[in-house]
Amino acid sequence: MQIDDIQQVRRFNRLVTQRAGALEESYLSRGRPLGEARLLFEIGVAGGCDVALLRTRLGLDSGYLSRLLRSLERQRLVELRKAEGDGRARSVVLTEKGREEFEAYEALSDEVAEDLLSLLDEPRRKRLIAAMGEIERLLRGAALEISVEDPASADARWCLEQYFAELSARFENGFDPGKGGGPPSSEMRPPNGWLLVARIDREPVGCGALMRLDEVAGEIKRVWTAPAARGLGVAARLMGRLEALARDAGFSIVRLDTNRTLSEARAMYRKLGYVEIPRYNDNPYAHHWFEKRL
Amino acid sequence: MQIDDIQQVRRFNRLVTQRAGALEESYLSRGRPLGEARLLFEIGVAGGCDVALLRTRLGLDSGYLSRLLRSLERQRLVELRKAEGDGRARSVVLTEKGREEFEAYEALSDEVAEDLLSLLDEPRRKRLIAAMGEIERLLRGAALEISVEDPASADARWCLEQYFAELSARFENGFDPGKGGGPPSSEMRPPNGWLLVARIDREPVGCGALMRLDEVAGEIKRVWTAPAARGLGVAARLMGRLEALARDAGFSIVRLDTNRTLSEARAMYRKLGYVEIPRYNDNPYAHHWFEKRL
DNA sequence: AAAATCATCTGACTAAAGTCAGGTAATGCA
DNA sequence: TGCATTACCTGACTTTAGTCAGATGATTTT
Structure with missing residues (x-):
């Protein structure tokens, strides 16, 4: 393995995490701590799911997750009910209001991506998309x-x-x-x-x-x-x-x-x-x- | 701008930030909070610099930064002295011990990058590096x-x-x-x-x-x-x-x-x-x- | 049917990260 | 010279993020 390659990866990581930080910041703009925003987003993506799935996906402590869910529930963004099949487990779904919030976060994500793309002219944009796709395929495949x-x-x-x-x-x-x-x-x-x-x-x-x-x-x-x-x-x-x-x-x-x-x-x-x-x-x-x- | 492009950027951001989390985690392995580790790293990269520069680079509150620096000083990793030219400003340099710590962080960064590369065979690795270089050039140029x-x-x-x-x-x-x-x-x-x-x-x-x-x-x-x-x-x-x-x-x-x-x-x-x-x-x-x- | 296991919740903590309002000394400007 | 500004520091505070040890009730195993 070449040192140049390692340096390239490191430069890349630095650059990209810096730019990706824009997303986290934009998420904060809705006045909700990042942890809650991420949780709400994950529930929205899954379209409602069991609590256990969230715990493994986000890697959270069960006590902590419980509290976060309670907070979202108090904000009337989600509803918790017994999971079907297993009476111990609970499942979460977004309320109408929760869905609206989720869509607002979706819009923010789109906006951040769009801002990035708008910096480039059409041919460069094509190259960027192609390179991102390549990296995604390689890393996922790896x-x-x-x-x-x-x-x-x-x-x-x-x-x-x-x-x-x-x-x-x-x-x-x-x-x-x-x-x-x-x-x-x-x-x-x-x-x-x-x-x-x-x-x-x-x-x-x-x-x-x-x-x-x-x-x-x-x-x-x-x-x-x-x-x-x-x-x-x-x-x-x-x-x-x-x-x-x-x-x-x-x-x-x-x-x-x-x-x-x-x-x-x-x-x-x-x-x-x-x-x-x-x-x-x-x-x-x-x-x-x-x-x-x- | 196409919706597909935006989705590609979003998928890419998600993937990359997820992987980049590995770096933050490895930084924690030295038993120091992330804030301090980042600060130490930044001082090391700059090879010693004025406090004001750190404040803008890392975007920190001046009180917070002051405390972080004090903590690094107590650990004998950095030394603070009056900046030359301006008696109000202060400049930071790494001590011998600080330099050793900095190099340990450097090594961790290299390791994370190497781990990533080691997942791929040679031709794929070449493609990854090329795509990363392309993205870096495009984003920096933008x-x-x-x-x-x-x-x-x-x-x-x-x-x-x-x-x-x-x-x-x-x-x-x-x-x-x-x-x-x-x-x-x-x-x-x-x-x-x-x-x-x-x-x-x-x-x-x-x-x-x-x-x-x-x-x-x-x-x-x-x-x-x-x-x-x-x-x-x-x-x-x-x-x-x-x-x-x-x-x-x-x-x-x-x-x-x-x-x-x-x-x-x-x-x-x-x-x-x-x-x-x-x-x-x-x-x-x-x-x-x-x-x-x- | 009892014992063990499991999913989740609750309460009591802690550490990290960050904010804010002054305060001090040096500097720049009129 | 004096007044505003600047660079940094200090103390007092808050929020966020998380950990951990039980408690509770449902389910599975024996």
């Missing part, structure tokens, strides 16, 4: 964690549900997991199957599975990235890990199939070194088959 | 302020001194302002001369002058950018403003000369539409002459 997961875990099931829902939305004739979903999820457990879940900041953002086809070949299935995490290279990282798993399991070949509507996926497989091969299974939803020698 | 200044003002004199010092360091045979410096600074006042000073965050970072040659032609001189602000497009912005001044003054041509050692300057003049012409003056330090029709 925070990606991939782990082998039991297919029955809550996050795994969530990912798979999303995946199937997306297939049935995108495939020309819909999608029925029973017909083309391949092996049931319960088989995606070692030693003949592996399910990976990718997370960013604890939140699941993607999945992928490897199944044993025979002694020498594995099959990659159910590679999916959450819409919010696309463009970060999540799928490519999942593929890499699946191939590593395949190698560790002693496979020398991995195969996969895909539907013709998923053209981005096909482009990615090619880029990763997969070559198209003849049909090797009877999946009615597949139009292309690929393999890669490890 | 904060550039250019104004017509009296050549006797402190900032103007500082810029001109720096400019002459640099010429004498770079020219093959040194530089004597008396021989090639052109008209004395006192002539750079309307209606026959204009001196521009460029500033970023109040700090002067460059200068440039326009002088009347005759009824229809102006001459651009003393265009200089402080080393710390190079690469931000300061000189190009100064040139643009000087040309605008020339147009307003009724000139239809601007000319300028330059030394052969200043190749970046020559490249910039060409890029801005200047064309090389024969010698039009007797400046012994000039090797190239340019002009541009407005």
